Amino acid sequence: MEEVDKILIHALKQVGTEVSEDTDSIKEFSSELIVEAVVRCVRVIDPGLGSALPTSLPPGMSARFRVGMSLAQACQDIGYKGEIGYQTFLYSNEPEIRSLLMFLVEKLPRESAEASDQPTGKSVVLQRAVAAAVKAQLAVPWLPTNCRLPLQSETQGLGSLHSFQVQPLSLPYCTKGPDKKHLKELKDYQRDILPPVTAQPSHHASVVASIMEQHTAELTAAQEWDNEWKSQGLLSRLTPQEYRSRKMSRLHKRIQEQLRSAVLPPPDSSFSGARSSSDLSELLQAFRGSAPSDDILTKGTHFTHTQKFTFTQEVSAVTASVPTGRQSEGDIQLRQQEELASLQKQFEQLCSNVEQLTADMKHMTVTNTQMLDELKQTELGNSDKEEKILVKKKTIDLLPDAENNLLKLQAQVEASAKRVVNLASQWEKHRAPLIEEHRRLKEICSNQEVESSRKLSEIKSLHDKIRVSTEEAKKKEDVYKQLVTELENLPQDASRSAYTQRILEIVSNIKKQKEEITKILSDTKELQKDINNLTGKLDRTFAVTDELVFKDAKKDESVRKSYKYLAALHENCNQLIQTIEDTGTILREIRDLEEQIETENGNKTVANLERILDDYRAIRQENTALAAKVREG
């Protein structure tokens, strides 16, 4: 029972009952303690029900009685099946209280289980940790800089006010550029001049930020490339280099198109209309010329350069033409206006001139191309005609010896026809195997394509699997870490292993006892059998003797006497057995009664009775006092 009591007391302490350290069994519980324990348990199990109950017994006897009644009612409401009433609390006996407390403790919600199902997530843990850290920091007094210990300078120093700023770093492994020819210079630089990465940024505080930034940038670039390669690159069936170069050319084309569409539309201003065609071509030339892209910077400003150039020219012209003479203000203004007007006129004229000239130029170029086309056509016609003339000349040369030549010609025609047939048959011969070969190759090709697409899909699924399994592994690792921290945080006082060991011991004890009980039972059965055997034997011997003696008793007087004795003996023996059995039953009854007495003694009946009597007297006194009050009132 001690173990049970320990567990119960531990649980009650957790609920909030103030059990002193010395009490280690339920026997030592006073009525007040019992009431408090039960009320606290009820409050935890059902806060609505428990909040109406007081945790301590009131001094008045009738009030105590009422509290006991309500407590008993509350326990029954929770679901306690055993016998319960006010007497359970006021005049306690150990087994009843123990069973009640066991019931209540079992009903208690599992706090640890609840805590683990509820947000055991990291956020709660983190919030708690943050709150604890803030509380600790608030508790630390502020100290002047010179008095700070390292612990305080961490939280009170200026270090946390530094903003992180990133500066580009130069790391040797980044420069794995394609140009192998300058490797020696690069190595020299990295060996002799390049400072270590911690010395590269100008502020010491930005070292970490810079390194982290660099690494994240590289990581994201690698990931992006990885994703793209897995999603699109693999499907394109190119090597990575090919894929990259193809993408680059595509992007170049795209940029060119974008620029073209962006530059073309605005022909609204007077000069851009005139210049757009030539300027655009220059711009595009620039883009085409630039290899990957470093020139874009200078080229990108090309447009503005030319703009600037023309503007500054005009401005300088204007400033140059302003005469230095400074007469009266009005004069100057007038002059300036005149000049402005004239210059504007000039400018407009020039613009119109330029427009006209460009129009002329266009016209000229168009006519030029037309002329060139015509020239080509006539040249073609000429060569045609020359060929015709050659053929005609030959036929005219052949005319004098017409018949002979005709025959020759026919022979030639026939020979060539034969040759054609011959060649055709030869071609057929060659063609058939070639076609066969072509078909075969085509088939192989398609087979390979199928195979490769199958492999591609396999690779894709493998990639997916890898991703999924890495995610799973990560998740499981997280869960594992969380569980480990939880395990570390678990309260150690309720030693589970000790309980289980105890339970196992108890179980083994019970097994042993059961074996012994079965042994004793079999012993008793054997004994019973023996007894039955003996009684049967006795009965039979008695019957035989009785018969024998009865036969002789008719003839002989002395035998008759002995028969009588026999009967008496039998009777007496029967009586003796009866008495022994009776004694057994009585002994058993005595033992029962003794047990009953013991249990009654355990129930503190006498003390309880005395207490009941006292309480009864107290109630009567209260009643008489009340009656007196009523009478007085």
Added chain:
Amino acid sequence: MVVLLNSLSVTDCLNLCHRVVDGFCGREPPRRADFSAAWSLEEWLQLLDSLAALFRAAVGNNSSDEEVSAGLADVGSSQAATVLKVLRARQAEIRRALLDRTASISCATLQDFDWQLKLALSSDKISSLHTPLLSLSLNVRENEALRPVTMEMNKEELNTLISSLETANKVVLLLK
């Protein structure tokens, strides 16, 4: 103005050139006090400008050694060799810096950002708040001047920001 290099020893010249490239790539530029030659401030600035321009032009145009040497005709041969050496050693870095400049062609570009996660435990009205707040500061370069933009967001606002950034990223991916 690269002629001014002639008054430096070869090692000093090497150091100066490397520091110029450092400054060009976003790290600390050279300081006048570190170099013993008696240049006026104007000369110093001109020298820096011309060196930077030289490097930029050489890498930008992918010039060969001969072309660069032609630009350095009036400098002593050992100094010219040093400049060439520095150029070849740092070519990739200069190229990357130029690419960065080209990429940040728009009027305002994000130079740098920093974030801090704060947990508001309580406010003046609520005793237990437990609201995470993110303060994000963006360093935006606008017309050659750094302008800090600082904002504080709660979870929903941060989610909106992230989703809008993601849509922007999608658009960029479509362009690729």
